[in-house]
Amino acid sequence: MKKIAILGAGPAGIEAAAVLAANNCPVTLFEKEAQPLCNITDKAFLFPNFADANEVAASLRAKLDNPNITLRCSTEVTQLTPSYIAGFQEESLTGTPVWKVNEELYDIVLLATGYTPFDAHRKEELGYGIYPGVHTSLEMEKMIKEGNIVNSLGEKPKRIVFLQCVGSRDEKSGNHYCSKLCCVTAVKQAIEVKKQLPDCEAYVFYMDLRMWGQGFEEMYRTAQQEYGVSFVRGRISEAGGTFDGRVQIKAEDTLLGRPLKMTSDLLVLMVGMEASKGTRELATQCRICGEYGFAQSKDPHLHDCQSEAPGLFVAGACKRPMTLTDSVNDGRSAAYEILTSL
Protein backbone atom coordinates (compact mmCIF):
# COMPACT_ATOMS: atom_id res chain seq x y z
CA MET A 1 0.00 0.00 0.00
CA LYS A 2 1.47 3.33 -1.03
CA LYS A 3 1.67 6.06 1.55
CA ILE A 4 -0.07 9.26 0.56
CA ALA A 5 0.41 12.68 2.14
CA ILE A 6 -1.81 15.67 1.44
CA LEU A 7 -0.41 19.03 2.44
CA GLY A 8 -3.08 21.53 3.36
CA ALA A 9 -6.55 20.87 4.79
CA GLY A 10 -8.39 23.43 2.71
CA PRO A 11 -11.20 22.67 0.25
CA ALA A 12 -8.86 21.01 -2.31
CA GLY A 13 -6.97 18.93 0.26
CA ILE A 14 -10.09 17.77 2.08
CA GLU A 15 -11.95 16.86 -1.10
CA ALA A 16 -8.93 14.90 -2.39
CA ALA A 17 -8.56 13.13 0.96
CA ALA A 18 -12.26 12.22 0.98
CA VAL A 19 -12.14 10.75 -2.55
CA LEU A 20 -8.97 8.77 -1.83
CA ALA A 21 -10.35 7.52 1.48
CA ALA A 22 -13.57 6.42 -0.19
CA ASN A 23 -11.41 4.37 -2.55
CA ASN A 24 -9.71 2.62 0.37
CA CYS A 25 -6.49 4.60 0.23
CA PRO A 26 -5.25 5.72 3.64
CA VAL A 27 -4.07 9.34 3.56
CA THR A 28 -2.36 11.64 6.03
CA LEU A 29 -3.61 15.21 5.85
CA PHE A 30 -1.28 17.91 7.18
CA GLU A 31 -2.56 21.31 8.27
CA LYS A 32 -0.46 24.11 9.72
CA GLU A 33 -3.37 25.80 11.48
CA ALA A 34 -5.16 24.35 14.50
CA GLN A 35 -8.36 23.89 12.44
CA PRO A 36 -8.97 22.94 8.83
CA LEU A 37 -10.72 25.29 6.37
CA CYS A 38 -9.63 28.58 7.96
CA ASN A 39 -10.08 30.40 4.65
CA ILE A 40 -13.74 29.41 4.58
CA THR A 41 -14.69 29.82 8.23
CA ASP A 42 -13.46 33.44 8.27
CA LYS A 43 -16.12 34.33 5.67
CA ALA A 44 -19.72 35.26 6.46
CA PHE A 45 -21.55 34.27 3.29
CA LEU A 46 -20.31 32.85 0.02
CA PHE A 47 -21.00 34.15 -3.47
CA PRO A 48 -23.00 33.70 -5.62
CA ASN A 49 -25.86 32.30 -3.52
CA PHE A 50 -25.08 33.79 -0.08
CA ALA A 51 -24.62 30.33 1.41
CA ASP A 52 -23.60 30.39 5.05
CA ALA A 53 -19.83 29.85 5.09
CA ASN A 54 -19.93 27.95 8.40
CA GLU A 55 -22.46 25.48 7.01
CA VAL A 56 -20.44 24.91 3.84
CA ALA A 57 -17.30 24.40 5.95
CA ALA A 58 -19.17 21.96 8.21
CA SER A 59 -20.26 19.89 5.21
CA LEU A 60 -16.68 19.79 3.96
CA ARG A 61 -15.30 18.98 7.40
CA ALA A 62 -17.76 16.09 7.72
CA LYS A 63 -15.95 14.41 4.82
CA LEU A 64 -12.94 13.98 7.09
CA ASP A 65 -14.91 11.55 9.23
CA ASN A 66 -13.37 8.46 7.64
CA PRO A 67 -10.99 5.97 9.28
CA ASN A 68 -8.73 6.16 6.22
CA ILE A 69 -8.00 9.84 6.89
CA THR A 70 -5.47 10.90 9.51
CA LEU A 71 -5.74 14.64 10.08
CA ARG A 72 -2.73 16.32 11.65
CA CYS A 73 -3.52 19.90 12.54
CA SER A 74 -0.99 22.41 13.87
CA THR A 75 1.62 20.57 11.83
CA GLU A 76 3.48 22.77 9.39
CA VAL A 77 5.36 20.95 6.68
CA THR A 78 8.64 22.74 6.13
CA GLN A 79 10.52 20.06 4.27
CA LEU A 80 9.37 18.41 1.05
CA THR A 81 12.14 16.74 -0.93
CA PRO A 82 12.22 13.76 -3.27
CA SER A 83 14.88 11.13 -2.85
CA TYR A 84 16.60 12.15 -6.07
CA ILE A 85 17.22 15.62 -4.74
CA ALA A 86 17.90 14.76 -1.13
CA GLY A 87 20.31 12.01 -2.17
CA PHE A 88 18.97 9.45 0.22
CA GLN A 89 18.73 5.81 -0.78
CA GLU A 90 15.23 4.72 0.20
CA GLU A 91 13.09 3.95 -2.81
CA SER A 92 9.69 2.37 -2.97
CA LEU A 93 9.27 -1.11 -4.47
CA THR A 94 8.37 0.25 -7.91
CA GLY A 95 11.57 2.24 -8.11
CA THR A 96 9.89 5.63 -8.15
CA PRO A 97 11.24 8.24 -5.79
CA VAL A 98 9.92 8.61 -2.30
CA TRP A 99 9.16 11.97 -0.75
CA LYS A 100 10.44 13.23 2.52
CA VAL A 101 7.69 15.18 4.28
CA ASN A 102 9.35 16.72 7.31
CA GLU A 103 11.07 13.57 8.61
CA GLU A 104 8.62 10.98 7.25
CA LEU A 105 8.65 9.17 3.94
CA TYR A 106 5.70 9.07 1.54
CA ASP A 107 5.26 7.63 -1.94
CA ILE A 108 2.80 10.22 -3.15
CA VAL A 109 2.37 13.83 -2.11
CA LEU A 110 -0.46 16.19 -3.01
CA LEU A 111 0.47 19.83 -2.63
CA ALA A 112 -2.65 21.77 -1.64
CA THR A 113 -1.03 24.53 0.35
CA GLY A 114 -3.22 27.27 -1.03
CA TYR A 115 -2.97 31.04 -1.08
CA THR A 116 -2.44 33.94 1.24
CA PRO A 117 -4.16 37.34 0.95
CA PHE A 118 -2.06 40.18 -0.46
CA ASP A 119 -0.47 42.27 2.29
CA ALA A 120 -2.14 45.67 1.84
CA HIS A 121 0.72 47.43 3.70
CA ARG A 122 2.66 47.09 0.46
CA LYS A 123 0.36 49.64 -1.22
CA GLU A 124 1.38 52.43 1.11
CA GLU A 125 -0.39 55.11 -0.92
CA LEU A 126 -3.72 53.52 0.02
CA GLY A 127 -3.04 54.12 3.69
CA TYR A 128 -3.59 50.66 5.13
CA GLY A 129 -2.08 50.48 8.60
CA ILE A 130 -1.70 54.27 8.56
CA TYR A 131 -5.30 55.57 8.65
CA PRO A 132 -7.82 53.81 10.89
CA GLY A 133 -10.60 53.96 8.28
CA VAL A 134 -8.72 51.79 5.79
CA HIS A 135 -9.50 48.07 5.96
CA THR A 136 -8.86 44.98 3.90
CA SER A 137 -11.69 42.93 2.46
CA LEU A 138 -10.97 40.25 5.08
CA GLU A 139 -11.50 42.73 7.91
CA MET A 140 -14.71 43.87 6.22
CA GLU A 141 -15.84 40.25 5.98
CA LYS A 142 -15.25 39.87 9.72
CA MET A 143 -17.35 42.97 10.46
CA ILE A 144 -20.13 41.61 8.23
CA LYS A 145 -19.94 38.22 9.91
CA GLU A 146 -20.18 39.78 13.37
CA GLY A 147 -22.96 42.10 12.23
CA ASN A 148 -20.93 45.01 13.51
CA ILE A 149 -19.97 47.33 10.64
CA VAL A 150 -18.51 50.45 12.23
CA ASN A 151 -16.17 53.28 11.26
CA SER A 152 -12.98 54.15 13.11
CA LEU A 153 -15.00 55.98 15.79
CA GLY A 154 -17.22 52.98 16.41
CA GLU A 155 -20.20 54.64 14.71
CA LYS A 156 -22.39 53.36 11.91
CA PRO A 157 -20.77 54.44 8.64
CA LYS A 158 -22.65 56.67 6.21
CA ARG A 159 -20.47 55.82 3.23
CA ILE A 160 -18.24 52.87 2.38
CA VAL A 161 -15.90 52.76 -0.60
CA PHE A 162 -14.60 49.49 -2.01
CA LEU A 163 -11.47 49.48 -4.18
CA GLN A 164 -10.80 46.62 -6.56
CA CYS A 165 -7.49 45.17 -7.75
CA VAL A 166 -5.35 45.82 -4.66
CA GLY A 167 -2.27 43.71 -5.28
CA SER A 168 -3.70 42.31 -8.51
CA ARG A 169 -3.20 43.48 -12.10
CA ASP A 170 -0.52 45.73 -10.67
CA GLU A 171 3.04 45.81 -11.86
CA LYS A 172 4.05 47.82 -8.79
CA SER A 173 3.02 44.92 -6.57
CA GLY A 174 4.79 42.48 -8.86
CA ASN A 175 1.49 40.76 -9.61
CA HIS A 176 0.44 41.04 -13.23
CA TYR A 177 -2.33 38.50 -12.84
CA CYS A 178 -6.01 38.96 -11.98
CA SER A 179 -7.05 37.40 -8.68
CA LYS A 180 -10.43 36.82 -10.30
CA LEU A 181 -12.70 36.65 -7.26
CA CYS A 182 -12.25 40.09 -5.69
CA CYS A 183 -14.73 41.65 -8.19
CA VAL A 184 -17.60 39.46 -7.10
CA THR A 185 -16.49 39.61 -3.45
CA ALA A 186 -16.80 43.41 -3.45
CA VAL A 187 -20.27 43.13 -4.97
CA LYS A 188 -21.19 40.55 -2.33
CA GLN A 189 -19.84 42.68 0.52
CA ALA A 190 -21.54 45.83 -0.82
CA ILE A 191 -24.85 43.94 -0.84
CA GLU A 192 -24.20 42.72 2.72
CA VAL A 193 -23.45 46.28 3.82
CA LYS A 194 -26.71 47.51 2.30
CA LYS A 195 -28.61 44.66 3.95
CA GLN A 196 -27.23 45.55 7.35
CA LEU A 197 -27.12 49.34 6.87
CA PRO A 198 -29.70 50.37 4.25
CA ASP A 199 -28.88 54.08 4.65
CA CYS A 200 -25.16 53.64 4.08
CA GLU A 201 -23.88 54.62 0.62
CA ALA A 202 -21.72 51.98 -1.05
CA TYR A 203 -19.33 52.80 -3.89
CA VAL A 204 -17.21 50.29 -5.78
CA PHE A 205 -14.20 51.66 -7.69
CA TYR A 206 -13.10 49.29 -10.42
CA MET A 207 -10.88 49.01 -13.49
CA ASP A 208 -13.00 46.28 -15.08
CA LEU A 209 -15.71 44.28 -13.39
CA ARG A 210 -14.91 40.69 -14.25
CA MET A 211 -18.14 38.86 -13.51
CA TRP A 212 -17.06 35.62 -15.10
CA GLY A 213 -18.82 32.98 -13.02
CA GLN A 214 -22.32 31.63 -13.00
CA GLY A 215 -24.56 34.06 -11.17
CA PHE A 216 -21.89 36.74 -10.80
CA GLU A 217 -23.25 39.16 -13.41
CA GLU A 218 -26.69 38.73 -11.90
CA MET A 219 -25.28 39.67 -8.49
CA TYR A 220 -23.76 42.81 -9.99
CA ARG A 221 -27.13 43.69 -11.48
CA THR A 222 -28.91 42.97 -8.19
CA ALA A 223 -26.43 45.22 -6.37
CA GLN A 224 -27.37 48.08 -8.69
CA GLN A 225 -31.08 47.44 -8.99
CA GLU A 226 -32.13 46.30 -5.55
CA TYR A 227 -29.47 47.73 -3.29
CA GLY A 228 -28.46 50.94 -5.08
CA VAL A 229 -24.74 50.23 -4.97
CA SER A 230 -22.84 52.76 -7.11
CA PHE A 231 -20.01 51.71 -9.39
CA VAL A 232 -17.28 54.11 -10.51
CA ARG A 233 -14.78 53.12 -13.17
CA GLY A 234 -11.42 54.34 -11.97
CA ARG A 235 -8.60 53.26 -9.75
CA ILE A 236 -8.11 55.12 -6.48
CA SER A 237 -4.60 56.52 -6.65
CA GLU A 238 -4.24 57.68 -3.08
CA ALA A 239 -6.05 57.80 0.22
CA GLY A 240 -5.52 60.24 3.06
CA GLY A 241 -6.87 60.49 6.56
CA THR A 242 -9.19 63.28 7.66
CA PHE A 243 -9.16 64.95 11.08
CA ASP A 244 -12.30 63.03 12.07
CA GLY A 245 -10.93 59.58 11.35
CA ARG A 246 -12.39 59.17 7.90
CA VAL A 247 -10.64 58.63 4.59
CA GLN A 248 -10.43 60.94 1.59
CA ILE A 249 -9.82 59.21 -1.70
CA LYS A 250 -8.75 60.48 -5.10
CA ALA A 251 -9.58 58.77 -8.34
CA GLU A 252 -10.56 59.58 -11.90
CA ASP A 253 -14.07 58.89 -13.01
CA THR A 254 -12.80 57.55 -16.31
CA LEU A 255 -16.27 57.47 -17.86
CA LEU A 256 -16.42 61.24 -17.41
CA GLY A 257 -12.73 61.88 -17.87
CA ARG A 258 -12.54 63.99 -14.74
CA PRO A 259 -10.79 63.63 -11.40
CA LEU A 260 -13.02 62.82 -8.46
CA LYS A 261 -12.57 63.06 -4.72
CA MET A 262 -14.73 61.75 -1.97
CA THR A 263 -14.61 61.30 1.80
CA SER A 264 -15.70 57.97 3.17
CA ASP A 265 -16.07 56.45 6.62
CA LEU A 266 -14.39 53.30 5.43
CA LEU A 267 -12.15 52.37 2.52
CA VAL A 268 -12.16 48.63 1.88
CA LEU A 269 -9.20 47.30 -0.10
CA MET A 270 -10.12 44.18 -2.09
CA VAL A 271 -6.87 42.31 -1.63
CA GLY A 272 -5.88 39.70 -4.17
CA MET A 273 -4.53 36.19 -3.74
CA GLU A 274 -0.85 35.35 -3.58
CA ALA A 275 0.91 32.02 -3.18
CA SER A 276 1.04 31.15 0.50
CA LYS A 277 4.36 30.91 2.33
CA GLY A 278 4.02 27.12 2.36
CA THR A 279 3.30 27.05 -1.36
CA ARG A 280 6.33 29.21 -2.17
CA GLU A 281 8.73 27.30 0.04
CA LEU A 282 7.63 23.77 -0.75
CA ALA A 283 7.25 24.40 -4.49
CA THR A 284 10.74 25.84 -4.51
CA GLN A 285 12.18 22.88 -2.60
CA CYS A 286 10.77 20.37 -5.06
CA ARG A 287 11.57 22.59 -8.06
CA ILE A 288 8.07 23.17 -9.36
CA CYS A 289 7.86 26.84 -8.40
CA GLY A 290 6.31 28.81 -11.26
CA GLU A 291 5.45 32.44 -11.78
CA TYR A 292 4.68 34.61 -8.74
CA GLY A 293 5.62 31.76 -6.38
CA PHE A 294 2.64 29.59 -7.33
CA ALA A 295 3.17 25.86 -7.90
CA GLN A 296 3.48 24.94 -11.55
CA SER A 297 1.46 22.07 -12.94
CA LYS A 298 2.84 19.83 -15.68
CA ASP A 299 0.53 21.24 -18.31
CA PRO A 300 -2.28 23.77 -17.93
CA HIS A 301 -4.66 21.94 -20.25
CA LEU A 302 -4.45 18.19 -19.83
CA HIS A 303 -2.22 17.51 -16.83
CA ASP A 304 -3.13 20.32 -14.51
CA CYS A 305 -3.08 18.23 -11.33
CA GLN A 306 0.25 16.60 -12.07
CA SER A 307 3.66 18.16 -11.70
CA GLU A 308 6.98 17.60 -13.43
CA ALA A 309 8.11 15.68 -10.35
CA PRO A 310 7.01 12.02 -10.28
CA GLY A 311 4.68 11.25 -7.39
CA LEU A 312 4.00 14.91 -6.70
CA PHE A 313 0.54 16.28 -7.49
CA VAL A 314 -0.82 19.81 -7.19
CA ALA A 315 -4.35 21.02 -6.47
CA GLY A 316 -6.23 24.16 -5.57
CA ALA A 317 -5.12 27.75 -5.04
CA CYS A 318 -1.46 26.82 -4.69
CA LYS A 319 -1.46 26.93 -8.51
CA ARG A 320 -3.37 30.15 -9.15
CA PRO A 321 -6.26 32.11 -7.64
CA MET A 322 -9.27 29.82 -7.37
CA THR A 323 -12.78 29.96 -5.98
CA LEU A 324 -14.07 27.43 -3.47
CA THR A 325 -15.91 25.56 -6.24
CA ASP A 326 -12.79 25.42 -8.41
CA SER A 327 -10.66 24.22 -5.49
CA VAL A 328 -13.05 21.42 -4.53
CA ASN A 329 -13.28 20.26 -8.14
CA ASP A 330 -9.53 20.47 -8.52
CA GLY A 331 -8.97 18.40 -5.37
CA ARG A 332 -11.31 15.78 -6.78
CA SER A 333 -9.43 15.77 -10.10
CA ALA A 334 -6.13 15.38 -8.28
CA ALA A 335 -7.51 12.42 -6.32
CA TYR A 336 -8.51 10.79 -9.60
CA GLU A 337 -5.02 11.35 -11.03
CA ILE A 338 -3.49 9.85 -7.88
CA LEU A 339 -5.80 6.82 -8.03
CA THR A 340 -4.91 6.12 -11.67
CA SER A 341 -1.20 6.47 -10.90
CA LEU A 342 -1.26 3.79 -8.20
Next chain:
Amino acid sequence: MINFGYKISTPRSIDMDSADSRLYCQLVEAVPSYRYCIGCGGCTATCSAGQFTDFNIRKAHFLFSRRQYDKLASDTFTDTDLNKCMLCGKCSLVCPRGVNTRGLILQMRKLLLK
Protein backbone atom coordinates in the same frame (compact mmCIF):
# COMPACT_ATOMS: atom_id res chain seq x y z
CA MET B 1 -7.35 97.70 -11.98
CA ILE B 2 -4.35 96.59 -13.97
CA ASN B 3 -4.99 93.45 -15.98
CA PHE B 4 -1.97 91.19 -15.61
CA GLY B 5 -3.51 88.53 -17.84
CA TYR B 6 -3.99 86.06 -15.02
CA LYS B 7 -7.23 84.34 -14.20
CA ILE B 8 -8.44 81.95 -11.54
CA SER B 9 -8.74 78.38 -12.70
CA THR B 10 -11.80 76.63 -11.38
CA PRO B 11 -11.13 73.05 -10.25
CA ARG B 12 -12.17 70.33 -12.68
CA SER B 13 -12.29 67.76 -9.92
CA ILE B 14 -15.63 66.29 -8.95
CA ASP B 15 -16.10 66.79 -5.22
CA MET B 16 -18.57 64.21 -3.99
CA ASP B 17 -18.49 65.65 -0.47
CA SER B 18 -20.08 68.92 -1.48
CA ALA B 19 -22.49 67.21 -3.86
CA ASP B 20 -26.20 67.84 -3.55
CA SER B 21 -27.96 64.50 -3.85
CA ARG B 22 -31.53 65.79 -3.86
CA LEU B 23 -31.99 65.99 -7.63
CA TYR B 24 -30.21 62.65 -8.01
CA CYS B 25 -32.63 61.00 -5.60
CA GLN B 26 -35.59 62.57 -7.41
CA LEU B 27 -34.32 61.21 -10.72
CA VAL B 28 -33.78 57.71 -9.29
CA GLU B 29 -37.28 57.78 -7.88
CA ALA B 30 -38.84 58.87 -11.16
CA VAL B 31 -36.75 56.57 -13.37
CA PRO B 32 -35.51 53.65 -11.21
CA SER B 33 -33.72 52.01 -14.15
CA TYR B 34 -31.39 55.03 -14.19
CA ARG B 35 -29.12 53.17 -11.75
CA TYR B 36 -28.73 50.06 -13.91
CA CYS B 37 -26.32 51.66 -16.41
CA ILE B 38 -22.95 49.96 -16.86
CA GLY B 39 -21.47 52.67 -19.05
CA CYS B 40 -21.19 50.64 -22.25
CA GLY B 41 -21.94 53.62 -24.50
CA GLY B 42 -24.35 51.77 -26.75
CA CYS B 43 -26.84 54.62 -26.38
CA THR B 44 -24.31 57.20 -27.50
CA ALA B 45 -23.22 55.09 -30.45
CA THR B 46 -26.74 54.83 -31.82
CA CYS B 47 -27.90 58.33 -30.88
CA SER B 48 -29.49 60.19 -33.80
CA ALA B 49 -28.57 63.55 -32.33
CA GLY B 50 -25.05 62.32 -31.64
CA GLN B 51 -24.50 61.65 -35.35
CA PHE B 52 -24.83 65.34 -36.19
CA THR B 53 -23.99 67.17 -32.97
CA ASP B 54 -21.62 66.50 -30.09
CA PHE B 55 -24.47 65.43 -27.81
CA ASN B 56 -23.42 62.52 -25.55
CA ILE B 57 -26.18 60.88 -23.57
CA ARG B 58 -23.89 58.52 -21.64
CA LYS B 59 -21.85 61.47 -20.47
CA ALA B 60 -24.99 63.36 -19.49
CA HIS B 61 -26.06 60.31 -17.51
CA PHE B 62 -22.77 60.09 -15.60
CA LEU B 63 -22.54 63.84 -14.97
CA PHE B 64 -25.95 63.63 -13.34
CA SER B 65 -24.99 60.64 -11.21
CA ARG B 66 -21.92 62.57 -10.00
CA ARG B 67 -24.22 65.51 -9.22
CA GLN B 68 -22.67 67.86 -11.80
CA TYR B 69 -26.01 69.48 -12.60
CA ASP B 70 -24.57 72.85 -13.61
CA LYS B 71 -22.67 71.17 -16.42
CA LEU B 72 -25.95 69.83 -17.77
CA ALA B 73 -27.98 72.98 -17.35
CA SER B 74 -25.42 75.33 -18.81
CA ASP B 75 -25.19 76.22 -22.49
CA THR B 76 -21.41 76.25 -22.42
CA PHE B 77 -21.11 72.50 -21.98
CA THR B 78 -22.64 71.74 -25.32
CA ASP B 79 -21.99 68.00 -25.57
CA THR B 80 -24.46 67.37 -22.79
CA ASP B 81 -27.02 69.95 -23.80
CA LEU B 82 -30.19 68.01 -23.10
CA ASN B 83 -32.18 69.97 -25.68
CA LYS B 84 -30.24 68.34 -28.50
CA CYS B 85 -31.98 65.02 -27.87
CA MET B 86 -34.77 64.39 -30.39
CA LEU B 87 -36.42 61.70 -28.25
CA CYS B 88 -36.30 59.12 -31.04
CA GLY B 89 -35.80 56.35 -28.48
CA LYS B 90 -33.13 54.35 -30.35
CA CYS B 91 -30.99 54.45 -27.20
CA SER B 92 -33.69 52.61 -25.27
CA LEU B 93 -33.78 49.92 -27.95
CA VAL B 94 -30.06 49.13 -27.73
CA CYS B 95 -29.54 49.41 -23.94
CA PRO B 96 -28.40 46.00 -22.60
CA ARG B 97 -29.55 46.87 -19.09
CA GLY B 98 -33.03 48.07 -19.96
CA VAL B 99 -32.44 51.66 -18.84
CA ASN B 100 -35.36 53.89 -19.79
CA THR B 101 -32.97 56.35 -21.46
CA ARG B 102 -35.69 58.33 -23.19
CA GLY B 103 -37.59 58.72 -19.94
CA LEU B 104 -34.33 59.70 -18.35
CA ILE B 105 -33.79 62.61 -20.74
CA LEU B 106 -37.34 63.82 -20.25
CA GLN B 107 -36.95 63.66 -16.49
CA MET B 108 -33.57 65.39 -16.50
CA ARG B 109 -35.03 68.19 -18.63
CA LYS B 110 -37.89 68.49 -16.19
CA LEU B 111 -35.56 68.67 -13.19
CA LEU B 112 -32.89 70.92 -14.69
CA LEU B 113 -34.24 73.02 -17.51
CA LYS B 114 -37.74 73.69 -16.17
